[in-house]
Amino acid sequence: METAEVLTPTQPDFRYRHLSDVISTLGGLWRRRLYTDLTLVTDGKYVRCHRVVLASASSYFHARLYNGKKENTTDKIFINDVPRDILGDVLDFVYSGECRLTEENGEDLLRAAAIFELGALRDMCDFFLKDFVRAKNALRLYKMARATKSPRMEEKAREVILNNFMQLWHSKLFKHLSHKELISIIKRDDLVTPNEDVVCGAVLAWVNADKTRRKHAMGEILRHVRLPQVRQELLRQLVEEEEAAMEDEVSTQMVQEALTLLETPTARHDVTTPAFNPRQETKQDDVLLMVGGVEAEGARFRSRQRVHAYNLPLRKWFPLAPLPLCCDSGAACCVRGNDVFVSGAGESRQGLVRYDSESNTWSMLAPMLVGRRGHCVVAVGSYLYVMGGISENDGTPSPISPRSRSPRPHITTTIERYDIHDNAWSVVGALAEAVWGASAVMFRDKLHVLGGFHSQDKPTAIVQTFDPGSRTSAVSSQLPFPVALSRAVVSEGSVVILGPSGNIFTSKDCWRFKVAASIPDFQRALFGVACHGKKVFVAGGRFGDRVHDEVLEVDVQHGTMVKLPQPLPRPAWGCGFVKVTLNRSHMVRAGSEESDY
Missing domain, CATH: 3.30.710.10 (Potassium Channel Kv1.1; Chain A)
Incomplete structure (x- = not known):
């Protein structure tokens, strides 16, 4: 047994x-x-x-x-x-x-x-x-990544360089690349360029920036240029006028082979140059992303899961992958890197979702500890900070019975932090004063919460500052006058705040604020604001029963405003509105087609 x-x-x-x-x-x-x-x-x-x-x-x-x-x-x-x-x-x-x-x-x-x-x-x-990694720092970070053996940053920087080659090859930093770094870029099939003449011109500009030291590398570099796709006039210029190519026997031979191919197509079988295949273009565009929000449906309003991208170069709206949860005006939205996070989603108000810009997909993340609406969310490094808002229950004892917990909605001071790597939430502090309907920005290593409501309908002018390092909060300044349901962005080194009355506040230190401009006939709340370069874009919003669909382009510095000819796909309010960069392949359908999601 x-x-x-x-x-x-x-x-x-x-x-x-x-x-x-x-x-x-x-x-x-x-x-x-x-x-x-x-x-x-x-x-x-x-x-x-x-x-x-x-x-x-x-x-x-x-x-x-x-x-x-x-x-x-x-x-x-x-x-x-x-x-x-x-x-x-x-x-x-x-x-x-x-x-x-x-x-x-x-x-x-x-x-x-x-x-x-x-x-x-x-x-x-x-x-x-x-x-x-962005176009403006990609070359610098690419060199740093290779020098420090940082493969993730190197891969990302190379991708950005490949997609922005037309813009970057004119820069001084491009001419400071080593010949190995230059080759690692121009040899790629996915280099985005309208034609091979551009690549050839970029190589010549690089060589001529330090001809004495670089002309010896000409032959090695030209092996990675698709010479049979370069115009004959430019190829002849190479061997007749460019000293670096004329003095290098290998370069001269490759150019002559390419000219032979172009002049006598039947001689292709005699050519030894391997660069015949065209490059595979993968175009990326700057877009304004409209996420969720509330739309009019007859006499009623309905929260949506729609996501649309306004392609700035193409000046056209495209639908993207829908949200996994409904997101109305109580949710909050921010960008970290090139991905988008939405907090306060779903019926519980605890939902957190992430948009992966590379794959055009949404994923559900760990829910917030406490559901809330009308809060602020800001990305700082590897964390998201959620501040203030109206909470259903954050553990505050009920005023009726200290042993029970209050189920009534109330304005909270609690600050929750989400760790992106660990997919986990924790409470890391509290605001100095409870507010909802405020706006917030990360500026000079500190989080600044601007205005908001102290009660259901009492706006405040206070500016609160939270230090993520010491986890302390304080009232640090005052806005020119009370404002709530505002939106704030950082543009060209300044904080820009737009209020429901159309007044635009700016500050270079989050201490002294001034009214920099005012949008005429602007009367609405729960609009979206996004920043692209020196321009601030304002989308949608609601005033009473009127819901807006226009998109305004505001130049704060010069105090000018224009209305884009392409409105939102539908009148909406309370939507997330951010600027990201997307692969054009994600925007495959022309226009913003109707759907029921």
């Missing part, structure tokens, strides 16, 4: 807890500067730390403290290439595995991680910075 196997519970692995305890204790010792035995000197400032911790975390410091035969007894190391504040962030990471990472300090932290050979910090910066 077989005996039954006795199953015993798996014994926990206590090593991880031990290591976590050790790391936590080390961080505490360092912050109190206990048992330190090494001083780092940078910018004339001294930072005490522990030799064994730095040597364990960084091969750079290990090499500085050990010469291969014996330990170096020095008690000071001078750091010349890393500023004091960045060194502090690096040491935070060394001792805790965490540090302050923002768009402003991310590049400096990545450089420091490469210098100190901190692989985990480099990977964290790489993962973070890839979401902030």
Whole structure:
């Protein structure tokens, strides 16, 4: 008779807890500067730390403290290439595995991680910075990514360069690429260019920027230009006028082969140049995204799951993938990188959804801890911050019975933070004063909540500031007069606020505000505002029973406004309205076709 196997519970692995305890204790010792035995000197400032911790975390410091035969007894190391504040962030990471990472300090932290050979910090910066690659910084970040061995950022920057080649090849940074970096771009089939003449011209501009040093690389580079697709006049110019090509035998031979092909098509089988295939163009466009909102349906209003993109170059509306949940005027919307997040979605008001701009798909994320409407949501680094609003229940004791929880809607001060990497929410602080219907921006490393309602219909002029680092809030300033149901954006280094009466406030420091302009005959609320370059776009909105469908283009600096000839697909209010960049292939249907979603 077989005996039954006795199953015993798996014994926990206590090593991880031990290591976590050790790391936590080390961080505490360092912050109190206990048992330190090494001083780092940078910018004339001294930072005490522990030799064994730095040597364990960084091969750079290990090499500085050990010469291969014996330990170096020095008690000071001078750091010349890393500023004091960045060194502090690096040491935070060394001792805790965490540090302050923002768009402003991310590049400096990545450089420091490469210098100190901190692989985990480099990977964290790489993962973070890839979401902030834009046409204006793509070349710089591409060079940095290759220098620091940051594959995610390198891939994203290359993609942006390929899609914006026509704009970028004229820039100074393009002419500072190494020949290997140049080849890595022009060899790609998905390089977006109207013709191969542009690529050839870009190569010549690059060579002529430093002809003496670069002409030797001409032959290697031309191997990756589709020479048989270049006009004959330009090819002849190469071998007759361009010194770099004339002096290079390989270049001359390739150009002559291409000319032979163009002049005698039947001779193609004799040509050795492999560059015959056309490039596969993948065009990307700047678009204004209209997300959800409320539309008129006869005498009634209905919240929608529609999403439309207004293609700015094509000046046309296109439908995109619909939202997985209904989003009305109580939801809030923000952009992080090139993806869109909507909070307060669905009937529970707890829903959080994300739009992936690369795949044109929506996904459901972890719900907020407490459902709320009329709140603000702002993306900061790897987090979303949800502030204020009207909450159904945030655990506040009922005024009738302290033992029960109030189910009544009430204005909340609670600030929730969503960790994008962990897909998890936590409460991280509270506003100084409870408001709903406010607008908010991230400006100079702090979150600013602008105006809003103190009660159901009492607007306020206060400006509240929340510091994500210290998790503290304070009333920091005042708007020129009370305003609620406003929208705010950051444009050209200034905060721009549009109120329901059409007044536009601006500030360069979120401390002093002025009325910069006013939109004539503008009387509405729950409109959308998005920023593109120096222009601010205003869409939809509602006043009484009237729902608007126009889109206004406002130049705040010059105080001018024009109405776009293409209105919203339907009159709507309470919709999310943001600017992103989309692949044109997502916008395959002409116009904004009707649908029931």
